[in-house]
Amino acid sequence: MTLPPREQKARLRAERLALRDALSSEARADGAAAMLRHIGAPSFRQAFNPAGAMASGFWPIRSEPDIRPLMEGLRAIGARLCLPVVLDRETIVFREYLAGASVVKTGFGTTGPDETAAVVDPDLMLVPLSAFDRQGHRIGYGAGHYDRAIARLDTLGKRPRLIGIAFACQEVASVPFEPHDIPLDAILTEEGLIETQRQQV
Secondary structure, X not given: OOOOHHHHXXXXXXXXXXXXXXXXXXXXXXXXXXXXHHHOOXXXXXXXXXXXXXXXXXXXXXXXXXXXHHHHHHHHOOOEEEEEEEOOOOOEEEEEOOOOOOOEEEEOOEEEOOOOOOEEOOOEEEEEOOEEOXXXXXXXXXXXXXXXXXXXXXXXXXXXXXXXXXXXXXXXXXXXXXXXXXXXOEEEEOOEEEEOHHHHO
């Protein structure tokens, strides 16, 4: 009996997050450092041209890779930065993160600029996830915050370029894909940048 997509996703989410949680702190740090090196490659700049883009990153929670150095690497090559802030169980907004600005706890486990920061729309989004496949399909954490934010930008004609951030152990052969799901343009792991079919079209 084939499970419904939601149940398949829940199983894959639990499985891949367990693998990520099992990584040592040293392996996670080494992986994040490798990701930073990959964004300096000419292939990354050619594919995503971050200079001048408003790039959304994230403060790490749980066993996510710490991409704060990666974000500063993007700033160094000309990107502006913003961070997602969860306002409630349905909504996130993106607040500009200026160089040297302080951050605060913003609820639901997120960290970002306070309410005095400008609310912006990202051109490039670094998206955390629990599992992914090479077609660009992702499984998030189940709350749907990023899905709704991306869909909102899409309806405004401001579809950002989407780069999933994950460790290689989070890859699966196939993620159940539903009509409301929006595929990623690429996935960045410690092993390199995986350009999806969507990006290659």
